[in-house]
Each structure stands twice: as structure tokens, then as C-alpha cells.
Amino acid sequence: MGSFVAGLDASAVNVALPSISADLGGGLAGQQWVANAYLLALGSLILVGGSLGDLLGERRMFVLGVSGFGVVSVLCAAAPSIEVLIACRALQGVFGALLTPSSLAVIVSAFPQRERGAAIGSWTAWAGIATVVGPLAGGYLVDAASWRWIFAINVPFVAIAVTLVLRAVPARDPGRARVPVDWAGAGLCVLGLAGPVLALIRQPASGWGAPDVLIPGLAGLALLGAFLAWEARAEHPMLPLSLFRRRNFAVGNAQTFAMYGGLGATFFFLVLFLQQVAGYAALQAGVATLPTTIIMFSLSKRAGRLADRHGPRLFMGLGPIVAAAGLALMLRLDAGLDYWTDLFPALLLFSLGLSATVAPLTATVLADADERNAGIASGVNNAVARVAGLLTVAALGAVGAASFTASVDRGLDGRRLDPQAQRVVQEAKRRTLARADTGALPGPEGAAVASAVTDAAVHAFRLGIGIAAGLVALGGLLGLAGIVNPRRVVRCEDCPGGQLAGQPADAARDPLPAVALPARPRTA
Template sequence: MATVALRSSQGKWVMVCTIMASAMAFIDATALNVILPSLQKNLKASGPDLFWILNAYLLMLASLILIGGTLGDKLGRKKVFMTGIFIFILGSVACGFSSGATMLIIFRLIQGIGGALMIPGSLSLISSSINEKERGKAIGTWSAATTLVTMGGPALGGALADAGLWRYIFFINVPIGLIVLFFLTSKVSESKEETAHTGLDFYGAITIAAGLAMLTFGFLRLPAVGFIHLQSFGSIAGGIVFLFAFIGIERKSSHPMMPLSLFSNLIFSGTNLLTFFLYAGLGTGMLFISLNMVQVQGYTQLESGLTFLPFTFFMVINARYAGSLADKYGPRIFLISGPFLAGTGLLLLSFIGQTSGASDYWTSFFPGILVFGFGMSLTVAPLTAAVMGSVSDNLSGTASGVNNAVSRIAGVFANAVLGSVAVLLFSAALQKEIKTDTFDLQQKQTIIAQAANLGNASVPEGFTLTEGQKIKKAYQAGFINSYNVIMKISAVLGYTASLMALIFIRKKATKITPDYKQCLSA
């Protein structure tokens, strides 16, 4: 289809609509980390409940985002994009009215369905609408603008949570979504590939959804029941079987939701490996930073949200220029240095112990967040431009869907696996902390049982004031111990992402065409 200039009227409306819709989804993700303490207390949610509240959305998003991108290419990018926005609005309203953790988890699934149709549509519309010479700049603009709004999410979430209004994080999506739907209807033209295959890969969608769900469930049950239990080992094994079945289905399908031929391009493969490791580290790091600040270090939720402003500053200043420079010089140097710096920032954050609260921010969290934010600002736009630039326009929706799915799958696995690891580390640290105390065996078991709640662990009933103070200190020390290890693991994931760029990314790549069978047989 014909493309337009970034500064044209059509180009500007495409950017406005895609930025607003994407920001709506991303605000939820960043703000939710900050409001989790209020949400956990208000809904009486356990630690595993928190991870399911995060993962329910990510799981559905990861499972269906591939077919969402493909549907956009085949049925019309604007049409599928608008359908996703509408479903996301409905899910957001339902989440806002949730009266318990289980209900919120269910409605987060609905949000995930909407996001799966909506998120790949934004980059697909940009790639198919904006001319190739300005595409990197457009994606950089999208990255900077969405990040500016998105990273305002923690501050907004913190303010609302401190005021007891955490539900409005979901309700705010309604006016934003309705405005976007109005402008899409009146200002943006439809975009689709007339030559695209008509079939839909429902079997692929079912198998990957089942595989990811079973893996996530198995890892989340691991701390409670142990690895040899059917709920953990059986679910993990079943999930692996389903994922292998998904690969088999994609290999044989005439209309795969994830064409395996895409991965014959080293840049496409490398950028997706980079995405997986980087976003696994990013998601886990930001979650545990927020929990540490609010539940252990004594920050208010607003203060916790505001601490990410340096991150926002770098993303706004650097993202657009990084995208333009990647167009000119190639993405390789940015995709090596950016994740390396992000990993270094996470490593600096891993050495933080007990502080005196927000007054110590500048000497504790600030240096790490500064380096972390600078690294991410060099990465986001070049990474997205490299992914979209490695395929032809006909496959832009599919490529966007695959890359977004990889980032969400990374979040699901990071939250499930490292969340379980954090609980196990917390339990082990608690056992060591109370080993020399005079508690009997039953009391120790009661104390350690609270580890499932992580930073929200509270002193059980039946202990004296003095004993309660000891237990509280043990909880704080135990959580910080697990936080330190989890952040080091997140740093290693960042360094691994940098290594993927070093190995796979080159200046130029041959674009993958939509002839899947020809590519597979070549």
C-alpha cells in the first residue's frame, strides 16, 4: 500500500492514535507495579495472587498477540486495532469494579485479549503507513512519546494508591480509549494486505496458550507444593509438551501465526532473543524495585512512582534520536551498549540494603536507575526499528506480533520463575534469620509461612511485642536478601541481551518476504 510522510496530516494522525492507544496499555503495566501494595492489602491478595494478577494479562497477551498481528495484516489493521481497544476498555472497567483477587485475575484476562489485538496494531500501522526513510524516526517518536506517558504511570499510580483510589488506574483507560476510537474512525485510513492468506491458525493459538498457562501455573505453585508435586512438575512438563506441539503445528501450517521462516533472518532471530532476555530482566527488576521501596524501605507509593523520573527523562530525550541514528548508522552499536548499560544499572541496584527511606534515595536507588534508564533509552527505538526493518511491509503485523509476544512471554516467565525463586530465597533467608531465636517449631513454621506474601509479610498473631519486632526485622532482612539475588539475576539477563546483539546483529539484513513456503524450502 502507499505510504505517507511523517509530517503529513495522515502521518500525524496515525502517530497520535498509535501513541495514545499504546500508552493506555503500557500505563497499566507500569502503574500496576506501584499500586500492588495497596491492591494486595485491599483485596487481601497473597504473593502468588499478585503474580497471577500480573501474569493473567501477560499470559493472554503473549498467547494471542501473534494471531492479533496476523489478523491485522489479513482483515485490516485499523479494524483489528479498534476492536482491541474496545475490548481493552471493557476489561479495564471490569477490573476497576473487581471485589476480590480472583475476580481481578479473570478480568485481567479480558484486558489481555484486547491488548493482543491492540498492541501489534500500533507498530503495524506505523510500519505500513509511514515511508521507509522516516520509519525509524517514526518508531523513535512512538517510543519516546509512549515512554513519556508510560513512565508517568508509576507517579500517577502512586498518587492514586496513596489516596485510596487505585481502581482509577483502570478507569482512566475509558476516556483515552474512546478518544482514540473517535480519531481512528474519522482521521485514519484502513490498511491491509489484499494478497494475504485467508486462513487463521487457531490450533497454534490454542497450543501456545495452553503451554504458557501450564508453565506459568506450574512455576507459581512450585514454592507451595514443591517440584515433585503434580501441580508443579506435571504442569511444567505439560507446558513444555504443548510448546513443542506449537512448533510442530507452525512448521506444517499453510497459514502459521508465527511463521518459522521469519527466524531464518539472523537479525530477526537475534533481536527477538535480545528482547526476551532484556524484557525478562526489565520486568522483574522494576517489579522488585517497587515492592522493595514501598513494603520494606518505607517509601509512599507516590514517592516510589516519582523515583523513576530519571528513567523517563532519558527515554524522552534519547529514544527519538537513537531511532534516527539507528536509521543512519545501523542499530548494532545501540543494541550492544544499551542492554549492557541497563544490566549494569540493575547490578548497581542489586547491592542496596536496608535504607532510611526516601531521604536516602539519591545515594541508594538513584545511581542504578540513572544507568538503567540511560541504557534502555539507547535500546528501545533501535530494537523496534531493527525488528520491523528485517521483514517486508506485508509481514509488519506478524513481525510486530512476534516481537511483542516474545517480550510478554519474557515477562510471564520472569514473573513466574523469578517470583517463585524469590519466595524460596525469602523462606531460606527467614529460616537462617530465626534459627538462633527461641521460637518453637510450630512458631517458626507460622513465621516462614508468611514468605508467600514477600514484602507484605506480616507478624502472625500470638507473639509478644518484642517477638513481633524481631520477626519484622527478620522479614525485612529476608526480603532484602531475596531482592539482592533477584536483581543480580536481572542484571545477568541484561548482559545476555547485549551478548545476543554482539553475536547476531549486523548493519544490513535481507528482508523476509511473505512467501513462507518458499523461504522454508530455500
Template sequence: MGITPADGLSQAQTAAPSRRGARANPWLTLASVAFGLFMIGLDGSVVAIANPYLSADLNASLAQLQWVTNAYLLALAAMLILGGKLGDRFGRRTFFLIGIAGFTAASIAIGLAGSIEGVIVFRALQGAFGALMMPNTLGLIRAVFPPRKFGMAVGIWATTSSVSTALGPIVGGLLVEHASWEWVFFVNGPIGLAGLVFGACVLPRSKAGDGARRFDVRGVALLAAGMLVLVFGVVKGESWGWGSAATLGCLLLGALVLAAFGFSQKRHPDPLLPMRLFRSPVLTVGATIVALNFFVLLGVIFLLMLYLQNVRGYSAVMAGVYTLPLSLANVVSPLIGARLTERFGPRLTMPLGMALQAGAAADLLWLDTGSSFGSMWPGFVLLGLGVGMVMAAASEAVVGNAPIADAGVAGGLQATALHLGGALGTSVLASVLASRVSAVLPRELAGAESAVSQGFAPVTPAMSPAVRDAVIGGSHRAFVTGLHTAMAVTAAVCVTGAVLSIVYIRRAPLRDLAG
């Protein structure tokens, strides 16, 4: 999962003036924050590779696998703005180091948990500590780099995230195949320890000096609770039934809690998210497109890893190699998108990116139980190019259309939309696949829906070879049918996003917007 420069703008806007000295060397500071960025980027892509192994070892259901991803994303999304405010008030260096130490400890705890419930709990802690790191990275860089070199530093910063994401499938595949799935998380131990020691030696002290402001504790609680209940309703919708009272009640309760969050923001003197930002339809739609972008990326990757490993039978390493075109396209596409956005504005780049993703979903509709790599890679490349294009335009569409005084919190809004979209993508697309599997699964395999929805075939040693082959064939066909339905939904989401961006997105104004 890539990170965009807007994720850290709240700090960049309010950073203290650069201080010279051994602890404020710009390049050492950049190298130090790269440790945290590398862990977050790597963790975002290696977990999908580990899911089939984690499921088999801990006997996890499809819904529990979704929560391995969603607990992390929701905690990250709910805590991002708070993490930035803590850094502003008490010091960005302090909270970056707390974040990297906690992220490292949580990673090791995941590998030692021994149960799927423990993995989910510690994944949530991982996300919370990641939220202390992420919004403070650019503030630290901004404090030591002069303005003329800040753009170059941000480019290196963003490239670090993209490269770590691209390496994730390969590194994850090697670890789970030659060690165990636990090492996907244990690998953060030496990286985090090195980053903690190095950061303690070289990072400067930096804060915005807004200590007189009050924290919006109620806002944090309402935002976290609303997102949790909403995503929980989506995850459980397939097993409870989409029309059931429990599912509808969860979705309604989540919407009401988020509405209460919005009302509380209007009344708080120093809100987490000023509601005046949403007076701009360009900003509002831009944030929505960012959410749809990661809805598609993380949701599709979650399903593809199950398909490649459990249906096609590829090893973890080969699954990583097969998705490398996606990762590499996601590394280069932000550079292309940035140039196009600079010249033509986000009104071109955003719909183009969403259209490329719609093309990727349409291409993946042709996957079957025996598809070759030649039939996969065009869709993977289109997906990587489309995601990067949209993210390249996000800063101008969201942050560029906020009042200058609110540019930082607009960056936090963008980061929150990104991670919430990823959580919903994993939940919705997996639920769509599972619902379709339940509808088409042969009657003889009733009761095995959860296994088949992960690409597994419920075979037993007592089955004859003919029966075994029939069960495997029927199970895999059911999974692929569900995958096709999920890709059709993905294409519809992308087309909707493209239309919204064409209608509403404009180039950011050159003047300061009224608050």
C-alpha cells in the same frame, strides 16, 4: 512498559493506499490511536504501584500478584499476531475500536471484581483486547500518512507510549493514595470512552484484502497453551519445589506444546509464525535479546515497587516519584539509541544497552533496609537507558533481518517476545526472591514466607514493641537478601544477552533476504 514501532509493522507493510477526506485526516487518525496507546502504556506501569494495596485489600499471595501482571502479558503476547490478522482481513478500524471498547470494559470489571481471582481473569481479558488494538495502530497511521511524513508520525506514536509509561507511577500513586487501587483501572473508563467516540468519528476504513486466507486457529491455541503452561510452572516452582515432579512436568509440557506449535507452523499454508524466519541467527538472537530486555525491566520493577512501599515504607506517590528517573531515562534513551543504531548498527547498541542494565543490577545489589534515594537513582537511570537502547535497535535486528515479505510477522514476533519476556521476568525473579527468603528467614517466622516475600512483616497487635521491631527487622532483612539474589540473577542474564548480541548481531542487509 514502552511499545516499539515494530509492534505495528505487520499493518504498516500491507496498509491500503491513503484516502483523502474527513475520515482520513492524518493528524486526527494519529490522535485517535494515541488514546489506545496511552491506555496500554499507562496500564503497564500503574499496576506495579497498585500491587501492595491490591495484595492487602484482597489478601493476595505473591504468586497471585505475579498472575495479575502475567495474565495480562500472556494474553497480549498470545493474541498479538491474531489481532493483526483480524485487522488485515476485516478492517483495522473495526478491530481497533473493538479493542478499545473491550479494554475499557475489562478495566472497569477489574475494579468491580472484589476478588483476586476476578482481577486475574479480567486482566487476561484486558490483554486480549489490548492485542486487538496494538498491532492495528501503525496500519491505520500508515494508511493516511504519506511516506515522507510517516517517520515523523511513528516518532510521535512511540513518544506517546513512552510518556504514558513515564506518567504511570505518578498517576498510579496519586490514585491509590487519594482514591483506591480500583481507580488505577477505573481511570481507563473516561479515556476509553473518549477514544471510542473520537475514533468512530475520524478513523478511516483500512484493510489488506487478504480475506481468502485461512486463520491458523490451531497455532493460536498451541501458542497460548504452551506459554501459559510454561509460565505457570515457573510461578509455581518456588512453592512446589524446583526439582519436584509437578514443576518439571509443567516446564516439560510447556516446552512440548511450544514444539508442537513450531511443527504445526511448518505444515500450515498461512502460519502465524513462519519457521523460515529462524533461519537467520541474527533475527533469532535479536528476538531473544528483546525478550531478555523486558524480562529485566518488568521483573525488576515488580520487585522494586514491593521494596519501596513495603520495606522502605514510602507512599504510593513517593514510590512513583522515586522511580521517575527510570521512566524519564526510558523516554529519552530510544532517541539516543536510534541515532547510535543508525550510525553504527545494532551490534553496538544492543550490547551497550544490556551492559547498562547489568550495571543497574549491580548497583541495586547495594540496596539495604534503609537505603536513601541517592543510592537508588543511579541504578534506575542505568536501567531506563539500557532498556531504551535495546528497543531502539530491535527493529533493525529483528525486522530488518527478515525477508521483506515477512517483515510484518517479524514485527509480531518481536512484540510477542517482548511480552513473553516480561511475563517470565516477573515470574522468575519473584520466585528467585521467594526461594532465597525461605532459605534465610528466621525459624520463628516459618510459615510467613509469602508475606515476607512481598516485603511485609508478620506482626500482630499482641507483640511487645521489642518483639515487633525484631520481627520487622528480620523480615525486611530476609526480603533484601532475596532482592540481592534476584539482582545477581538479573546481572547474569544481562551479561549473557550482551555476549550473545556481540557474537551474533549484525547490521540488517540492504537486499531482500531469500525466503
């Protein structure tokens, strides 16, 4: 239930972004922040959430995370402005960072070893169901009622989750090892990531030389440098840099960053394009991306078994290249797209490549960490996936906005517009991926503005998707060039959803066990 709530909310928000923007304003920058505020808090604090679970108990952190997520969901539903909604989304990310690492650990503490496999399978299934249901439920609620219901609907699931955990899950044995929380590292990480994200989102409106772009951008980069320096000398770092000396761990996380960056940008821009340019309703946009989820959760475990048998390197190399080819097919899309001939074949190819990649990628990263560091390795990989989506959505938003503005100006070059038409064009530039509202303009002038804005939106979308395809293909090249046989066997079929479905089984391992056990023999 707890994982379902977080997954449902995360997958439904993208479908609601056009409706949120129409109601609260904010344009593309506001839409970016609604998505990025959550990812910023979640990605930078997820390792701290794992440390707090170790220090105070997984059940306590799970209950706090789920309860807080529910309370903040109500605040999101009642948000009177885009600024309040963004702040509440950031708080959702904070509580999500408590919920995500502890969810699987709660299952491990509640079930004996012989029953744990089935329990973990059910947990993974609920995460998968949330990913399927989210866009459909979100699209239906947006069309039938209001975007506010995608947040309010969380409340009954939160109540069920808290009740079940308090009644059924025992408190953890306090005798287990406790690791201090790296608060300084967490603060540096949050502020360091926030600076570049703020700069990238403000850049289209202010320009690179503006103080509100230059100052947070440079300050954020300096804080990220301070974060790395602190982690290198901290006694209990939230990000153990020593893990990156291991080849597969370093290459696998680099591939995770490239791939999940491309994936985050793809789904963000595709859903906006379908609704704001192609004219899809919210429910139609949610249904349109459903084949990816169905194929992912139908085939990824089977692909994982093949990778267990034949080795992960080719799956990690060729899978992303196939997925990138599917994204490249989306470069054909325009405002009058036909779903079955234009978008569906691209999604099919993209989904097949993605299904071949996610389980081997996660398993290989975990296999390069020893048993003692398996939990923290999973947390790092999960954080890398979140941060990748955060940064690429911000960066490609800036690129897309600049491309859109330049394309509109080229399309209207030499045409004299009256003041009303100029206002329509300026509003379109602020929204970026959207058609212009030209209903009040005279026929020829309105047609010219509408054509220029629509063509610019299609061009900006294709640019963003092209860069996303390049990032996913780069992930495949990194896999082919850098991955070697894993140091330790982690079965791909134990990681069927990769970081798309939360965290795999190794996430529940203690980073610092209280009793030193003899090392298990490793498989060559």
C-alpha cells in the same frame, strides 16, 4: 488515545500491586498473576491479533480492542476477589492483543505518505507519555483513593478513542490480501505458556513434586513442543519459523528475550521492594522510577541516529552491559535506602545503557527480514518481549520465594516462637517481599522476627536483581558475539521506543501484499 490507554494501564499496575494484595489477598503469587495474566494473553495472542486485523480490517479490530479493553477495565475496578481480578486481567490482555497490532496500522491507513511521519511521531509520543504518566497517576490514585481507580480511569479515554476512530478513520479497502488465522497455533501457544507459568507460581507453596506443579509444568512443555511442530508445517503459521534461519533475526530475538526478561523482572521486584520493604508510598514508588522513562525517551532517538551512522553492533553489545552494571549497583540497596545516593545513580547508569540499546535492537531485527515479512517480524519481536517478561517474573518469583523462606528460617534458627509469632512468620513467608507485622508480639520476640523477615526480603530482592542483571548482560554478550551488518536498512530513529512503546513503523506493513512489486535495491 488507544495506545495511551493500554500503556497507562500497563505501567500503573505494578505500582498498585501492594495495595491490591492488601485489599484482596493472594500474597506474592497473586501479585505475579495480576501482572502475568495480562502478559500471558497479550504475548501469546498478539500475532493472532495482527492476523485478525488483516482479515477483518484494522479499524474494526482497533475499535473492538479499545472498546473491550475499556469494558474489562470496569470489571477489573469492580473485582470482588483476587481470582476475579486475575481473570479480568487476562481478558484485558486478549483485547490488548487486538489493540496493539492495529494501532499503528490505523494511522497508516488514515494518513497519506507525506503526513505519515508526523502522525507516527505523535503516536510514539503518546505511548511515551503513557509510560511517564502511568506510575505517577497510578501512585497518586492508590494513595488518594483506591487501586480500583487505575482501571476505572480508562473509561473516558476509551470513549474518546472510539469516537475519534469511527469518525475520522476510513474503513480499509476489502481488496487487500487476507491471511487465515492460525487458531490452532494460538491455542497451543496460550496453553503451552500457561502451564510453566502456573507451575512456577505454585512451586513455592507446593514444592516441585506436587501434582499441581508437576502436571501443568510438564503438560505446558509438551504443548509448547506441539506448538513448534505445528508452526513448522502450518500453511499460514502465526510464528514463521523460517525467519529464525536468519542470523540477525535469531540473535536479535534471543537478545530481546534476555534483555526484556531482565527488564520485566527488574521493574516488578523494584516497585514491590520500594513499597513493601523500604516503606515508600505508591506515588513515591512511581516517581522513583521516573528517571528511566525520561532518559529513555530523551536519548534513545539520538542513540539510534549514532547507531545508524556507526552500525548497531557495539550499541547492542555495550549498551546492555552498561545497563547491567546499573542493575548491579542496586545490589547495595537495603530496607533503609537513600534514594539519591543509593538508587538514583543505579537508575541513571541503567537508563543510559537501555537508551543505547532499544532502538538499534528493534531496527536490526526488522532489517534482517525482507520487505514482505517486515510486519510479522515486528510482531514476533513484540511477542518475544512480552513472553520474556512473563516467564522471568514467574521464574524469579519462585526463586525469590524459596530464597526468602530459607533466609527467614536461618535468621530464626534455634529460636523458640510462640504460636502467634509462628503465624506472623507464616504470613510473611506467603507475602515474600514485605516486612512482618509484629505489632502484637512481645518486644524481643517481635524484634527478632522483624529483623529476620526484613533481612530475608532484602536478600531475596538482591538475588532477583542479580539474576536480572545477568540476563541483561547476557543480552549484550549475544549482541557482541552474534550480530552482523543488517541485510536491509531500517533506521534506528524510526524505532525510538523499541518494544517499550508498542511497535515501530514496520509493524504496519502487510505480511502478504496483494500485488507483487519489484524488489527495492538493498543497501550493503
